[in-house]
Amino acid sequence: MSLFNIGVRALQTNQVVLQTTGNNIANVNTPGYSRQTVALQNLPGQFTGSGFIGQGVQVQAIVRNQSDMLTRQATAAAAVSAADAARLQNLQRLQDNVFSGGDNGLGAAINDMMNALSDVVSAPTDLAARTVTLTRMDETATRMRSASDQLDQIAASVQSDLDTGVKAVNDLASQIARLNEQIVRAQGSGKAPNDLLDQRDQAIRNLNQYVQTTQVPADDGSLSVFVGNQPLVLSNTAATLSVGDAPDFPGSGQRKLFFTAAGGTAQVLDEQAIGGGSMAGQLKFYNNDLEDARNQLGRMALGLTQTLNAQNHLGLTLDGKTGGDLFQPIALKDAIAGAGNPSGASAGIGLAVADPAKLKASAYTVTFTAAGVGTVVRQSDGVALSFDGTTGNTLQDVLRGEGLTATVTGSPQAGDKFLIQPVHDAAGQMQALVHTPSQLAAANSVNAAMGAANTGSLQLVSLQALSNPPGATVPVTLTFTGPNTYTRSDDPAVPPALPTTYSYVSGQPISYDSAVPPTGWSVTLSGTPKKDDTVTVGDALAAGDYFQRDAGNAKAMLALRDAPMFDGAPLSDGFASAMAQVGTRTQSAQFAAQTSSTIAANLESDRTAVSGVNLDEEAAKLIQYQQAYQASAKMIQVAQTVFDSLLQTMG
Known part of the structure; x- marks a missing residue:
């Protein structure tokens, strides 16, 4: 009977091994599946006078082949790669749709407009030359508004992607919480639920495509998942994420990621703490790259409008009248008061353009530490400019150095904050006013x-x-x-x-x-x-x-083409400078995306080398275990024959 029992155990064991191998082959293309192997152990031998005789084999465990360290590294690298790829994709859209060169670009329209003035200088009474110039001005304004609309469309697309990402993150967090609960119950049997563990790891990898997370295992088999320093999943409980306006300055257009624990209140997540994931790349693009692009276009619109209007005012039309505005004057919106300012709504800062040549493509944060005392921080480069309220060093003096005229209303108090976005929306407001050739003050x-x-x-x-x-x-x-x-x-x-x-x-x-x-x-x-x-x-x-x-005034207008305007660059080179800046960012983002993608691919290759299914290897094992199964069956047959012979002899 011992030989028969050994054969039966061997047959059953090899059947499990064959089933596991077949399961590996069946799931070769299943995302997140980890190759499984059967751990075997021999049964303790039975003592006889001649020594211990083996009792056969049994299955010790179904082992899930994976490395926690490689899994964490590959997941984190994939999150960084997703962030870089998302930012690069949007920068390329920005470069292709807004800051592109060629005859149809905004830069060509500006240059054509300024160059058309040369014909007016040569023939000031030629109505055709004047008409062409005004047409070029209208075309420039139209392309400027079109560029602003393109920025709005890109912003709406990114917002849609963020909303989709938030929904996916919340769904995956809930899925991980449910899997935690199932895994804790299953591990009560003392054996690892391999398939559930694979599903949880895959859900975490999917989650890291949107936001980078860290995982902390618990003794009961559950896994806590953190975004930044906030727990997105604790055991079988999941928090939620959302996207909304920056709470410090409502209406600023800045987007923030919010964390809400179960039964708690929403808290802003620091973008730097998020790390990787497509949502991190999208937020960086939306709040930094896209904002800078708006400021670049807005400054160009304000510079062109202010300088050409001012110069036209200094000339005479063909009717002998003072020249008027060539473009609709662009009014700057007031500074945005910080939420919870001690002064409430009683204090404010009104803005106007003092010198278009000094304007910066930037927003500013004004912080008061006392009445008339504080700091202005230029957001584009982080430069801090202090003011103490003394003669020559007031808030108005500091902003005048930035090309702005500030009008402070009320009495700002210590702790008050204001956000100044002087050029943010200017491009969408550029509109040509003069269409009658005689009204050009040449x-x-x-x-x-x-x-x-x-x-x-x-x-x-x-x-x-x-x-x-x-x-x-x-x-x-x-x-x-x-x-x-x-x-x-x-x-x-x-x-x-x-x-x-x-x-x-x-x-x-x-x-x-x-x-x-x-x-x-x-x-x-x-x-x-x-x-x-x-x-x-x-x-x-x-x-x-x-x-x-x-044509003296037309000549002065033409001279504006080469006048220093945008950070010292000529007016005609303003768009080229902005295009170069966006191009540099895109090139840098492309290099970062390529590097992070290579790192992520290499780490994923290392992970799959441990966890992945190799069909050639599994096919070889299938033959090996098939032979072992057949041998086990033969052992049972031999035992049956021996047993039958014994019975016949005894009979």
Whole structure:
């Protein structure tokens, strides 16, 4: 009977081994499945006078082949790769849809608009040239609004992805909690529920595609899952995540990830603590890359609107009237008060553009530590600018250095915070106003005439109005007393006092400013004058219809093309600079995505080398265990034959 029992046990054991091997082959393509092997042990031998005789074999356990360390490493690397891939995908959309080059790009529209002014300079009375210029202005405004709409569409797409990610995370967290409960119950048998463990590990890997987690095992077999320092899953209880507006500054457009424990209140999760996962990459893109893109476009829209409007105001139309706004003026929205400010709603900060050339493509956070004392932090680079309320160092002075005029209402108190987004929404508001060619103010509001009796080599290089009308500062006659000096006819000279003498340097502008903002004109002369040579600067309207053929103001507009505007870059290069910045970010993100993807792929390969099913190996084992099964059956047959012979002999 002992031989028969050994054969039966061997047959049963090899049947289990064959079933396990077949299960491996069947699940070769099942996501998350870990290869299983059968651990065998021999039964204790039975003592006889000749020694211990073996009792056969039995199954000790069905072992799940996996490495906790490799699983954790591969999961974490996959989370980082998912974050990099999500950010790269959105940056590429931003680059392709908004900051692209070519004839259809915004940069080409700006350059075409500025270059069209050259035809107006050459032929100021040509209505066709004026019409082309105004058409280019309208096209620029249209493309600017279109770019802003594209940013809104990208933002909506990212928001949709975040909402989808939140739902997936909450579903997976609930699934892991249920699996924890099932695993704890199953492990009461003393054996590991391999399939449930595989399902839980796969759910955690799926979860890390959205948010990076850390796992802490418990003694009862459950697994606690943490996002940052918050427990998303504790035993069989799951918390929830959500996406919403930043609570510090409602209405700022910033998106935050919130954690809500069962029966608790929502708490903001630090983006840095989230680490990896597609949602981390999407939040980084939304709150940083997309915000910077909005600021870049907004600053360009404000710069173009402010400078071209201001220059058009200084000129005369073909009707002899002061030029108006070429674009709809863009009003800056007030600073956003922080939630829970001690001063409540009584304090605020109104904003306007002081100098478009000083504007930064950035938002600012203002924090008051006392009345009139605090810090302004430029978010684009983290630079902190302090103000103490003293003369020359007030909040208004600090913001004026950033190109902004601030109007403080109420009395901000210690602890008050404000968010300033001066250029955030400007691009979507750019709108051309002038469509009638005669309303382009191409002519200077002042003119200059060389004296008819001049004998020197004096020549007029340029003439620019600083205000329109130029005020009481015209006409003014400059009379040269020598090659390097002159007097002005508007100086009150009461005999016997001598008139004031001014220095003249060829090629350097001679300006007359009487107020702030400037009122007057600026003239640049070249050459060497002789004594008694004169230049008279007068009101253009007083010189007949000459202003209709003048293009001095159009020339000044054209000169804005090369004027420093955006962080020192010319106005015409503003979009190229923004495009280069987005391109650099995209290239950096692409490198990061490639690197993290390679690392994740290598670690996943290492993990599957331990846990994955190799069909060739399983096929070889199938043959091996089949032979063992057949041998076990043969053993039973032999035992049966021996037993039958014994019975026959005894009979």
